[in-house]
Amino acid sequence: MxxxxxxxxxxxxxxxxxxxxxxxxxxxxxxxxxxxxxxxxxxxxxxxxxxxxxxxxxxxxxxxxxxxxxxxxxxxxxxxxxxxxxxxxxxxxxxxxxxxxxxxxxxxxWERGIESAAIVSPYPQQLYVTSLGGSVATPEAGITAPVAFFESFEALKNAPEGGLDGKIVYITGKMEKAINGAGYGPANMKRRSGATEAAKRGAVAVLIRSVGTDSHRFPHTGQMRYGDEKKIPIGAVSAPDADQLDRIFASGKDVEISLTMTPKAVxxxxxxxxxxxxxxxxxxxxxxxxxxxxxxxxxxxxxxxxxxxxxxxxxxxxxxxxxxxxxxxxxxxxxxxxxxxxxxxxxxxxxxxxxxxxxxxxxxxxxxxxxxxxxxxxxxxxxxxxxxxxxxxxxxxxxxxxxxxxxxxxxxxxxxxxxxxxxxxxxxxxxxxxxxxxxxxxxxxxxxxxxxxxxxxxxxxxxxxxxxxxxxxxxx
Amino acid sequence: MxxxxxxxxxxxxxxxxxxxxxxxxxxxxxxxxxxxxxxxxxxxxxxxxxxxxxxxxxxxxxxxxxxxxxxxxxxxxxxxxxxxxxxxxxxxxxxxxxxxxxxxxxxxxWERGIESAAIVSPYPQQLYVTSLGGSVATPEAGITAPVAFFESFEALKNAPEGGLDGKIVYITGKMEKAINGAGYGPANMKRRSGATEAAKRGAVAVLIRSVGTDSHRFPHTGQMRYGDEKKIPIGAVSAPDADQLDRIFASGKDVEISLTMTPKAVxxxxxxxxxxxxxxxxxxxxxxxxxxxxxxxxxxxxxxxxxxxxxxxxxxxxxxxxxxxxxxxxxxxxxxxxxxxxxxxxxxxxxxxxxxxxxxxxxxxxxxxxxxxxxxxxxxxxxxxxxxxxxxxxxxxxxxxxxxxxxxxxxxxxxxxxxxxxxxxxxxxxxxxxxxxxxxxxxxxxxxxxxxxxxxxxxxxxxxxxxxxxxxxxxx
CATH class of the missing domain: 3.40.630.10 (Zn peptidases)
Known part of the structure; x- marks a missing residue:
């Protein structure tokens, strides 16, 4: 560069x-x-x-x-x-x-609030999630919605505008390890701009695979940014939870998720x-x-x-x-x-x-x-x-x-x-x-x-x- | 054996x-x-x-x-x-x-409920805690109490009966790794019987260093047992949180903790x-x-x-x-x-x-x-x-x-x-x-x-x- x-x-x-x-x-x-x-x-x-x-x-x-x-x-x-x-x-x-x-x-x-997420269907179970820094909240009762799967931030960016009305966007994609952290920039695009690109397409919330290189059940937080579009909540799930979601999407089943996050600007x-x-x-x-x-x-x-x-x-x-x-x-x-x-x-x-x-x-x-x-x-x-x-x-x-x-x-x-x-x-x-x-x-x-x-x-x-x-x- | x-x-x-x-x-x-x-x-x-x-x-x-x-x-x-x-x-x-x-x-x-814990003084911050299986709940508003430190389950057992009225007992102690899991039995004594021994001495709750061999921020759950004494709530903190508590106790400072756990028998x-x-x-x-x-x-x-x-x-x-x-x-x-x-x-x-x-x-x-x-x-x-x-x-x-x-x-x-x-x-x-x-x-x-x-x-x-x-x- x-x-x-x-x-x-x-x-x-x-x-x-x-x-x-x-x-x-x-x-x-x-x-x-x-x-x-x-x-x-x-x-x-x-x-x-x-x-x-x-x-x-x-x-x-x-x-x-x-x-x-x-x-x-x-x-x-x-x-x-x-x-x-x-x-x-x-x-x-x-x-x-x-x-x-x-x-x-x-x-x-900005302060973190309550945060929880769960797969509602096809296989009900909790997910480990955290709000990204600067995110707006879901309604207090949470959002339950069908999920649109994207294999990368680029795939979301290449999707037509509109068409995701009422959906939760989920963006997966692993970060590569490197001595100089070179994998961070590419992996981080979805964290920074995922909410903006999803909102453009009508989505109501975003979940991303954490920007991190571990396989532990910790979601990674980090600052996000909004553009001019409607602000929608964005959170990260841990790597094992992302693996779980990826397996379910690979099976071709429809996925519904409920998400509650109540961070706030203070x-x-x-x-x-x-x-x-x-x-x-x-x-x-x-x-x-x-x-x-x-x-x-x-x-x-x-x-x-x-x-x-x-x-x-x-x-x-x-x-x-x-x-x-x-x-x-x-x-x-x-x-x-x-x-x-x-x-x-x-x-x-x-x-x-x-x-x-x-x-x-x-x-x-x-x-x-x-x-x-x-x-x-x-x-x-x-x-x-x-x-x-x-x-x-x-x-x-x-x-x-x-x-x-x-x-x-x-x-x-x-x-x-x-x-x-x-x-x-x-x-x-x-x-x-x-x-x-x-x-x-x-x-x-x-x-x-x-x-x-x-x-x-x-x-x-x-x-x-x-x-x-x-x-x-x-x-x- | x-x-x-x-x-x-x-x-x-x-x-x-x-x-x-x-x-x-x-x-x-x-x-x-x-x-x-x-x-x-x-x-x-x-x-x-x-x-x-x-x-x-x-x-x-x-x-x-x-x-x-x-x-x-x-x-x-x-x-x-x-x-x-x-x-x-x-x-x-x-x-x-x-x-x-x-x-x-x-x-x-038995079902898990809300679980949270924090050091109130000398250094306010959250702890990662989980209820042990079978534990009773704290009051809904939690328990805030001074902490009595024990370096091992044996140290608690050797303490005189009574004398811990109104206190939260904290039991530390690391589990050793072994190919056949031989460290589990000794480490697990505090999980199984910590509540019983603490209740005998008047304590209102117990926290233990998790029975585990990792250094991640995960508390380990697992079944506990009550004796004939009053049932008091018991939870486990993660290894890094236990390290944190051990450092504070080593400095000689008094520690106060707040603990809320709402598991219930169903x-x-x-x-x-x-x-x-x-x-x-x-x-x-x-x-x-x-x-x-x-x-x-x-x-x-x-x-x-x-x-x-x-x-x-x-x-x-x-x-x-x-x-x-x-x-x-x-x-x-x-x-x-x-x-x-x-x-x-x-x-x-x-x-x-x-x-x-x-x-x-x-x-x-x-x-x-x-x-x-x-x-x-x-x-x-x-x-x-x-x-x-x-x-x-x-x-x-x-x-x-x-x-x-x-x-x-x-x-x-x-x-x-x-x-x-x-x-x-x-x-x-x-x-x-x-x-x-x-x-x-x-x-x-x-x-x-x-x-x-x-x-x-x-x-x-x-x-x-x-x-x-x-x-x-x-x-x-």
Missing amino acids: KFGICVASSFVLLTALACSKAPSTETIETVTPESVEKIVETIDPTVKKLIDASLKSTHAYDITESLTTEIGPRLAGSEAEARARKWAEEKFLALGFSNVKTEAFVIEG GQQTSGNVVGEIVGSEKPEEIIVIGAHLDSWDLGTGAIDDGAGVGIVMGAAKVLMESGLKPKRTIRVVLFGSEEVGLLGARAYAEQHANELDQHFVATESDFGAERVYSIQAGAGDANINLTKEMAPHFKSLGIEFVEGVTTGGPDIIPMAAAGVPAIRLNQDGTDYFDLHHTPDDTFDKIDPDAMAQNVAAYTIFIWLASETDKKFREE | KFGICVASSFVLLTALACSKAPSTETIETVTPESVEKIVETIDPTVKKLIDASLKSTHAYDITESLTTEIGPRLAGSEAEARARKWAEEKFLALGFSNVKTEAFVIEG GQQTSGNVVGEIVGSEKPEEIIVIGAHLDSWDLGTGAIDDGAGVGIVMGAAKVLMESGLKPKRTIRVVLFGSEEVGLLGARAYAEQHANELDQHFVATESDFGAERVYSIQAGAGDANINLTKEMAPHFKSLGIEFVEGVTTGGPDIIPMAAAGVPAIRLNQDGTDYFDLHHTPDDTFDKIDPDAMAQNVAAYTIFIWLASETDKKFREE
């Missing part, structure tokens, strides 16, 4: 993945303090020292444990997200960060980004942003999405702080609010910091789980790519190689990158990420502390190298 | 596992039609022919797919269990079985066992029982517990039927009802067939999932064990070895075995069985068709060998 296409749709979350490229068969090396010991003897001793300290540190793991245990789910705009901001401020202060503050903004809130709510800094010793006005997002979906405790990112970026800055090194440039850790519902915190940050974005030296985000980083990738701009290539050998001992292609830097970096801030990405192994993504199963026990420490090492040396370089990521 | 102990507690479901013994490190050989081709050249050509046909057959898989898709969950005494009996009769007839009938009995019914309901036969050509009055149970818990679709068993025993008898061989003894396939709630179908069968139990030549049940059989084990009695040992070499090509120890034959065989019917067991690899057991995740997609075909081969040759032998399993 060319960079021009990435920018054109740069506000879309999917782009963060769609613009990343990596061979899906790449082997991930296991890095331990001992193996690093041998490899890094020949490299920069300061980098070696930071890697050693990172791999031994438990800050990231402890921070993620604290966030997911003490706050748990953190739906955008909710009271729990507000508690998470308070937690984040206190954690930043306790860890010794400077200029800790919350930068508030306002969003349109009006304007406060959200916010929380910021903490290590102020630069020589060029404090030049800002290196490492971000993650603080909000999560409400079903799990937001451990891999994105408690892990919160832990990794706070933990990396803390390791640098503890090293006694004084970075020349400012390291700004940004915990974005309301990412899940449309990068709202990211947009607010880009607006609220518009005047200083030209002083943003480079930006990156950790928002793809807690597995090992396997490659480093640059955003747009020749200088950026060359500087990233120059830095890449320092990451080799961690099993991280430079990879071609263009990154957005992460979902919350997209608005900044669109405004010219150079982006890089430390790409994590996301093979199993979509097993857990947006489900109740996104919980702390899924995090491997060793893999997390490798992430911390990558971020720590990145912010150190970026703070000290005499070159620039930004094209002059 | 000695046989005497097994018999003493022979009506207890757990005994079926507790009396089985096998090394937990045993390697399971993979068997394919090709590998068998070479190994069985030297063995009985009829056995070889039956193995070949079994490994190529899809009856078991198709039957299990049909049951879990067309009926789905089949709670004991429910309308769905009644539909399952109708399904079973029709399936038996369609497959060509003789003497197909349902043998009804009456049980006390009075006398009809249940039943469904039977189909291949009538013996020479000794039709001598009966070989191969069983499975038709009911399931209501959360999943009862695929591994015990749709797989239904498929395996019906499928094995069908393979023998298709072979053209005419077994001398009668092969009776029994699909027991209401196993999950206390072996009620098994007891009804033993009572209803009391007059002919002395004509039961041998009995066995498939009720431990759908993974490969790795050993054959005999019940009590020297003749039984010696005959099983003699038959064992025929199973070798399937990766199945004779194993010492005494089996009950399976949960639903226990009442028959207690009345003197010889039992054998084809032990399946149950290492991962308790990842899925009694959860919403017990669905058809979890079944490996190749492993299932290996099970069918084992049952097919067993019923053939048992129908033809001139010896007896029963002690004279």
Whole structure:
């Protein structure tokens, strides 16, 4: 995919993945303090020292444990997200960060309600369903209707307009696993736009096979979008329930489903980004942003999405702080609010910091789980790519190689990158990420502390190298 | 464990596992039609022919797919269990079985209601909870109470009586994985008797860490029992929720939980066992029982517990039927009802067939999932064990070895075995069985068709060998 296409749709979350490229068969090396010991003897001793300290540190793991245990789910705009901001401020202060503050903004809130679904005929039984974020409700008594089956979002889009009056549209289709999450974009079309396309054709509701790669009985939630058509409710069923429906449709039988979901819009709510800094010793006005997002979906405790990112970026800055090194440039850790519902915190940050974005030296985000980083990738701009290539050998001992292609830097970096801030990405192994993504199963026990420490090492040396370089990521 | 102990507690479901013994490190050989081709050249050509046909057959898989898709969950005494009996009769007839009938009995019914739980303090968030089978309800408005933590069921039993007035008891403790499910018995004590022991001490409700070996956000249900004390509600939280609670308790903070569960007793309901036969050509009055149970818990679709068993025993008898061989003894396939709630179908069968139990030549049940059989084990009695040992070499090509120890034959065989019917067991690899057991995740997609075909081969040759032998399993 060319960079021009990435920018054109740069506000879309999917782009963060769609613009990343990596061979899906790449082997991930296991890095331990001992193996690093041998490899890094020949490299920069300061980098070696930071890697050693990172791999031994438990800050990231402890921070993620604290966030997911003490706050748990953190739906955008909710009271729990507000508690998470308070937690984040206190954690930043306790860890010794400077200029800790919350930068508030306002969003349109949404809350989940009751959700249930069942096959009425031919074979009565319950389905495991969840509302997609932003969906309108069914009537309180639910909708019972015949089901129109579509094997893919494309099949629905290719169907004639009209003709589905009074029907529930069901869209199936499996998502493929890939180290870089490349299956997410295609699978996600039905989640984002299924309701719009079904409404055009007269449908009264939509059910989709969850956008995920697991075979567990968890439906995956995630934000949807309405077009100009009538708003109809949309939910996702778990993979085993989708398999069940697919078998029944394959048998040629007519299917009737009842669906009750009572989510609601709850009006304007406060959200916010929380910021903490290590102020630069020589060029404090030049800002290196490492971000993650603080909000999560409400079903799990937001451990891999994105408690892990919160832990990794706070933990990396803390390791640098503890090293006694004084970075020349400012390291700004940004915990974005309301990412899940449309990068709202990211947009607010880009607006609220518009005047200083030209002083943003480079930006990156950790928002793809807690597995090992396997490659480093640059955003747009020749200088950026060359500087990233120059830095890449320092990451080799961690099993991280430079990879071609263009990154957005992460979902919350997209608005900044669109405004010219150079982006890089430390790409994590996301093979199993979509097993857990947006489900109740996104919980702390899924995090491997060793893999997390490798992430911390990558971020720590990145912010150190970026703070000290005499070159620039930004094209002059 | 000695046989005497097994018999003493022979009506207890757990005994079926507790009396089985096998090394937990045993390697399971993979068997394919090709590998068998070479190994069985030297063995009985009829056995070889039956193995070949079994490994190529899809009856078991198709039957299990049909049951879990067309009926789905089949709670004991429910309308769905009644539909399952109708399904079973029709399936038996369609497959060509003789003497197909349902043998009804009456049980006390129970239904699940609403279930929700949340940590109120120190860290407000939802918990994933489910009622244990047979539990009474909380008040409709729920119970909100401080929590008393116990690290094990033993710790609760060792606590002084009284002293927990007004508290919710929480019992944690992980279940260990083992090929023969040996971790189930110890872990299950808190499920069966937690409410009784907590009530003795004044508690108002009980939550337990689910009896299971997974780390998914599924609470595991399963039957509980009350003693003479006041009946208090009892539920299970998922493993990640238990981890969360354990972390909070480890921090020393006081915990308050709110719990709402509204299950109810629904009075006398009809249940039943469904039977189909291949009538013996020479000794039709001598009966070989191969069983499975038709009911399931209501959360999943009862695929591994015990749709797989239904498929395996019906499928094995069908393979023998298709072979053209005419077994001398009668092969009776029994699909027991209401196993999950206390072996009620098994007891009804033993009572209803009391007059002919002395004509039961041998009995066995498939009720431990759908993974490969790795050993054959005999019940009590020297003749039984010696005959099983003699038959064992025929199973070798399937990766199945004779194993010492005494089996009950399976949960639903226990009442028959207690009345003197010889039992054998084809032990399946149950290492991962308790990842899925009694959860919403017990669905058809979890079944490996190749492993299932290996099970069918084992049952097919067993019923053939048992129908033809001139010896007896029963002690004279």
